[in-house]
Amino acid sequence: MSQFPHSNFSLEKLGISSLNEMQQQMLESSKTNQEIILHAPTGSGKTVAFLLTALGKLNKEQTSVQLLIISPTRELSIQIEDVFKKLSTGFKVNTCYGGHSMRVEENNLSVPPAVLIGTPGRLADHVRRKNIDLSEVHTLVLDEFDKSLQMGFESDMTEIIQELQSLQNKYLVSATKLENIPTFTQIKKPVTIDFLIEKSHRINYFGVQMNGSDKLDLLLELLCNLPEGKTIIFCNHREPVVEITDFLKENGIIAVAYHGGMEQDDRERALIRFRNGSADFLVSTDLAARGLDIPAVEHVIHYQLPLKEAEFIHRSGRTGRQDADGVVFMFLDSGKNVPDFIPEHHHYEVIPNEPLPERPKWKTIYISAGKKDKVNKVDIVGFLHKTGGLRPDEIGLITVMDYSSFVAISSEIAEEVVPELRDKKIKGKKQKIGFAR
Template identity: 55%
Template sequence: MILQPILDNLKITKLNEMQQASISATKKGNDILVLAPTGSGKTLAFLLPVLNNLTKESKGVQCLILVPSRELALQIEQVFKQMGTGFKVNCCYGGHPIKTERNNLEQPPAVLIGTPGRIAYHLRHQNFDESFVTTLVLDEFDKALEFGFTEDMSYIIGTLLSLKQRILTSATAMEEIPAFTGLKNHKEINFLQDVQSAPDLKLKKIQTTAEDKLDTLFELICKIGSKTTLIFCNHRETVDRISDLLIDKDLAHDIFHGGMEQDERERALLKFR
């Protein structure tokens, strides 16, 4: 694997310590558990070892990446595409047309990313040949357990008889790793205490006496200027209120919440990136 062109494509000058440790730990084919905060670069920490395992000769899905959400699946897919590896990648998740996914799997990608429920569906319907899968990634495994994907993940892993390497990532320490993962003699890379998710982050408090804080928010947005900005709200109704304000002020923006259709959310994410 030639690393520099990939870093150039991702506009990254160098790997962080956690990513370097992950690559080093996987070189001999060891199973690994990566413990690091959200936003610390875990995606690249497993995608680079995955890339190292891929071969041009294989005609099937070589790596399966299981994630707890469709948004995370799309994010990983985008990063892999930006790496410019020449290998095909596809996503499968709930809310995405099964027919489209089935058509994509007829010409199997080297890397398949998906939520456990949808991947289990494709396996049960024999939509791809699992015998080619040699690398398994369980990303944000702690959340996948929390969301109740245990049964699907157990079924999926039970079908993967050609696995040579397993990579688990988690943003929280795990007292016990479930036996169904098949992790044996794994190496643990723990950066939960050492890596800050956003070392350059500055926290500032804006005080206002106004009951309705929309005007204050708008002033703040104007001061931020053209920088990319995320506004988190407690309720979708608040999202819509802020959106109405920004429309009145002729400010370009997008919204994202659970009340939107799946394709609308995907478009909003892609435009934001």
């Protein structure tokens, strides 16, 4: 198995058996090039590509920040940190983002990490407060760079990059091709690795004509027409996200909302429930269009068409991954002009009065213990087996966070088992256990 500099890990820790072509090319190119622009679709393994590339540059003797990774969102920053921790490199890593305790971050940064990950706004805030010294950073990764520009972080990124006095390696990563590279990135003669490919051959597009129908009722009927599978319903603003989620719940469909106005904990729980199959429908703004690890999405619905082609592409690209076919539905109003970027599509005739989708096979339970309590997945599986009497096939995806854990358990036994687990001890300490909200 392939080994990498300064580490004793193998690719199994990442859940993969070998690197894909894009990852191999990134590693090979970094041997002779200090400036690389990587274009590849979300879900293709870009995070692994740039982390393994940057890992070879780290020095165990250096006690200051060496690698800086700037990403546009909290979720993406956390996701990058999770992947890095799986590598078990021995290098300290810290992540900074809005919504996280500034005091906790300041304490973490008092001992400089080798790897610092964060959103532009929060990182710039730490720079202004002089909580971090970036003068010895030699490697910079700008992940989902186009998204950072769209979100208005140019001034923050400029301020941060000006602090990088020892910068040598610059990696700009994006799921969209960029016409111009801003001068503040200090990237001058980059090598471009382009793995953006046209994926329309794996995505089937369907138009749903409203023709005066009540849009919410039409959506409900469409969901009743769909085969089993994860579905993301995209809106342009948070208000319809809330409205749709409430409407679906009132009509017996389990759905979770996801938008930028939610508290960070609520957003994380929504993604956990969607990923583990205890909620098959995610209603979201463009926040879920990219930068998140959401595997096996069978259907994407554009409840509201986006204003820009790039967002349409990213939304639609949530399905049709990993050599699987995907289906995209677009709500079209015959009284309005269809944007030029809408691809060729088939008309979808919604059949009324179909039965509601099957209830999810899983329910998510909450446990008030996590990584900081030295609790891991093995501990949780053992607890559920010994104390709750659960079989392996009755335990689904387990997500262990710093101070809490979330576990998918079979819906068939959840109502009976959870009361028996409440206030029981894990590793000698009584924990709060109940259904995740």
